[in-house]
Amino acid sequence: xSEKSNDWNQLLVDKIVFLTGGxxxxxxxxxKICHKQGARLVLxxxxxxxxxxxxxxxxxxxxxxxxxxxxxxxxxxxETSIQQAIQTTIDKWKTIHILLNTFxxxxxxxxxxxxxx
Numbered sequence: 001x002s003e004k005s006n007d008w009n010q011l012l013v014d015k016i017v018f019l020t021g022g023x024x025x026x027x028x029x030x031x032k033i034c035h036k037q038g039a040r041l042v043l044x045x046x047x048x049x050x051x052x053x054x055x056x057x058x059x060x061x062x063x064x065x066x067x068x069x070x071x072x073x074x075x076x077x078x079e080t081s082i083q084q085a086i087q088t089t090i091d092k093w094k095t096i097h098i099l100l101n102t103f104x105x106x107x108x109x110x111x112x113x114x115x116x117x
Contacts, residue, residue: 013038018089018096020076021103023050030100032058035068042089042096044074045103076103 017034019027022043031041035058045051051071059066072088075081089096 009037011037015039015097016042016089016093016095017098017100018042018044018086020044020074020099020101022071022074023047023054024102024104026104027100027102028054028057030102031069035059039068039098040093041069042072042085043069044072044085046073046075048073076101 012034015038017031017039019031019042021027022031022045024045027043027045031043031054035041041058043051043054048071055069055071058069070089070092072085073081074085086096
């Protein structure tokens with residue numbers, strides 16, 4: 001793509017998009033669009049089963065031999081896990097162009113009402 005090109009349809013072709021929270025709904029929606037636009041995807045999540053389902057859903061209408069999606073295990077709270085996920089990506093595709101952190105953690109708590117006695 002040349003510097004002067006206004007072809008936005010080519011913007012993501014062959015770019016490496018690394019998505020944390022790869023099994024989640026946000027990542028899945030982003031991944032579908034990026035893949036459709038020609039990006040290579042890294043779906044990174046703790047739950048490899050769900051993440052693989054996301055991958056399978058994205059490529060379900062295509063040739064089942066699709067080498068544009070990599071599923072990696074990632075615990076975003078563990079530095080070693082982060083390094084391993086990045087290294088796996090670098091080993092396969094030599095770079096990461098775009099990093100999207102879609103990992104979300106919710107903590108719920110119930111506050112007890114205090115009474116003054």
